[in-house]
Amino acid sequence: MSYILLIIGFALLIKGADFFVKGSSSIAAALRVSPLLIGLTIVAFGTSSPEATVSIVAALEGSAGVAIGNVVGSNIFNITLVVGLTAILNPLRVESETIRKEIPFTMLAGVAMLILISDRALHSLSDNVLTRSDGLILLLFFSVFLYYVFEVARRSRESAEAPEPGARALSWKKNILLTVGGLAAIIFGGDLVVNGATSIALSFGMSETLVGLTIVAVGTSLPELITSITAAIKMQTEIALGNIVGSNIFNILFVLGTASVISPLVVGSKIFFDVFFMLLITVLLLVFSRTNYRIGKREGLVLVAAYLGYAVYIIIRN
Template identity: 65%
Template sequence: MEYVWLVVGFALLVKGADWFVDGSSNIAKLLRVPPILIGLTIVALGTSSPEATVSIIAALEGTADVSIGNVIGSNIFNITLTVGLAAFIFPLQVQNETIKKEIPFTLLASVALLVLMSDIFLQGLSSNMITRSDGVILLLFLTIFMYYIIEVGLKSRKESREEEISNEDISWGKNGLITIIGLAGIIGGGQLVVTNATEIAYSLGMSETLVGLTIVAIGTSLPELVTSISAALKKESEIALGNIVGSNIFNILFVLGASSVITPLAINEKIFTDIWLMIILTILLLIFSRTKYRIGRKEGLILALFYIAYMVFIIIRN
């Protein structure tokens, strides 16, 4: 029965992503804002909801490794496999603002997280923790990011005030409903995939650690993967890339910020390697974005291969 539900989950993910991208793209037109802003906000927050759910529940249950590992693993998955596959399907055009501000802000959030959790090295304490005050700092960074998004959105609306929407079929009610149903399909489908794939993995004799590092981490990132691939197929590069960049920002600032405010998170020493890798990959994404303002198929393939290498590394390490 698990195999049947697994197929149902994937079907929900694919169709949900299809509707979610269509609805989000049309909402961007109705709001008269660039699609990248919708990707950075509505789409990113929606596809980050599985990570938020898993990490906050893990924090409440006192399993900090799951909470932190889920975020770092998901971000690495997003930068490598999600961007890689989306770019391989259809080269992603990168806006100037994305190169100058959004990707650097992702890098800033990653470095801020590294600094906040390096208590032994920077402060000489006996253990590394993301404390409640650290969580507040992360949430303040999120406030700054949201202020920037609102400012860009208002500026864009002012510049396009005189423009009229040519497609009479675009309406708030229809596209709002499509977006909500699509998001529900993505979240529900992702949950079905994670739950049933985990059951199948256990039945095949996989260890709990390996299941957590592979199926659960990948499962919570499936919404980003499917949404970005669907956007790439529809040639909505801004939504595809905005989804990744926005999701990674929300994962660090909102998910870990909220989780650590609920309860301080103890840091496993192993995770520092993964955070450094996340920072290096974010820099690599920035470099690729600067080449002709696009992430091409060759760069996409390189990023996807990085994820395969990372998977081999964590399997050997653990």
């Protein structure tokens, strides 16, 4: 039964991503908003729904390690394997705004998270805890990011030319239906894949901790992976990269912020290596993006290799 759920889940992910990218890119064209901004907001927040669900439920159940590990693991997976595989399929064009503002904002979110969880080092406390006040700080940063995105959207719309009458191939209702229906299929398909893969892994004797660090983090990032690859194949590379950058910002600021406001999260010492690795590969992404304003196949291979090395390390570590 687990194998059947796995197959159905992958089918929903692939077809859902196809509809989602088609609908969201059509909405961007109709609203005269750049595909990058749609990727940073609608697509990014939508594909991060599994991370939000897992981390918030984990916080409610008192599983701080799952809540934090899921966010950090998903962000690492997004930057390395998702961007890497997408770039290998179709080199990603990077806008100057992304290099100057969006990727640095991702780094800022990661640094803010690192500072807020370093209670032992900074305040000489007995435990590292992401408190409710820390969560409110993260949510404040998230509101600043949203304000920036909406301002950019407003300026881009004002400068864009009005679409010709009848230029839209699809109706508003159909675009919205494609986007919402595709997102629902992505989320439900991702859930089936995580459940099916977890059952199979446990049947082979893998520990629950290892399953959580690998399959759960990877599984909740499958929507980003499938959506970005589909966007790249459809030559919508702005949506592909915007999806990753937006998802990572959303994961740290909104997901962790909300989870810690619901219930303070005690932070384990092992997670600090993962946070530092997340920041390192974010810097690497910025460096690669500045190379001719594109992330090519060679850079993609380096990112994929970085994830494989990281995966081997956490398997040995745990």
